[in-house]
Amino acid sequence: MKVKKTTRSIIQWIFIILGAIVLAVSLRVFIFDTYTIPTPSMEPAIMSGDHVVVNKLVPGPRIIKNFFSLGKGVKPVFTRLTGWKVERNDVLIFNFPYSDRGRMDLDMNLFYAKRCVAVPGDTFYIENGFYKVKHVSDTLGYHENQRILSERPDHEFAPEIFHCFPYDSHHTWSIKNFGPVYIPERGSTMPIDTLNAIIYRDLITYETGKPVSVKNGTVVLGDSVISEYTFNRNYYFMAGDYVFDSQDSRYWGLLPEDHITGKVSFVWNTKDMRTGKIRWNRFLKKVK
Structure with a gap:
């Protein structure tokens, strides 16, 4: 009888410890x-x-x-x-x-x-x-x-x-005079030209995985000429x-x-x- 009680007590403590670990991890994650x-x-x-x-x-x-x-x-x-x-x-x-x-x-x-x-x-x-x-x-x-x-x-x-x-x-x-610069919002579409392409090219490349370059006065995304872009991130x-x-x-x-x-x-x-x-x-x- 004592053995059964001891085993039950150990199992209860194992569940308590596991529950505490899951709770701690969940709090840190969420x-x-x-x-x-x-x-x-x-x-x-x-x-x-x-x-x-x-x-x-x-x-x-x-x-x-x-x-x-x-x-x-x-x-x-x-x-x-x-x-x-x-x-x-x-x-x-x-x-x-x-x-x-x-x-x-x-x-x-x-x-x-x-x-x-x-x-x-x-x-x-x-x-x-x-x-x-x-x-x-x-x-x-x-x-x-x-x-x-x-x-x-x-x-x-x-x-x-x-x-x-x-x-x-x-x-x-x-650091004393900067911008103005528009901060893109998810879903916003803005014109892209040879002047602002240098500001937004890293963002566009990050979203599309394609390089942005300026060739012959036009902006090229991958192999396509673009004149505007719709951002998918904030x-x-x-x-x-x-x-x-x-x-x-x-x-x-x-x-x-x-x-x-x-x-x-x-x-x-x-x-x-x-x-x-x-x-x-x-x-x-x-x-x-």
Whole structure:
């Protein structure tokens, strides 16, 4: 009798432990995850050494459709469950889209934290250092750093920091004056010409798998001449709050929605990277 009770008790505990593991994994996959911030590019909102909790319900949990094929040279293909929309000024964690320089890709091992300053359908621009969206009066990003940027003379910046995407003689954009650039929305159709093809070619190639080139004054997608294109993904403009030193959309372009992991909600733990001491004043601090 004792043996039977002991066996039943062991089985019950096995089910409890397995249930707890399934619950923990499910929460990490569908609801939240944690990340460590290694750089100061988002200061003062989040600091190097912060450990943050990320809400995956914004814009919705990603599910890898070809999970069992990964590790065989196959790139991940995601489907996204229904979630909440990304809003301007949300701080997001995302996979860096250009780990393979020269073309857009998705690196599952490289994550960035930046602030979304423009959402699909927006027309974004930087005017004398200040971030703006046409017909929107909201303050975007960390305004104080933008003010300091606007007051610094252009010659004080190194050329590789001052000059911006798309690095073209027709678009002499800088960190102080950038755009305007339309942020594509899923289903939106826009004219494509020899001037804007350089801005959107990586996005179009990412969606179609075909190269975009300019030949004899026309835009060619694969082997076909195009004059317009309908986007099948949403895109975002991402910016670091520390505007003087941040590898963000000013330098590499627009972020596809399938790269987004989630929205940074709060700091759950943090240590000063220099001293190793816990910064208690940031414990459970909400990120906004």
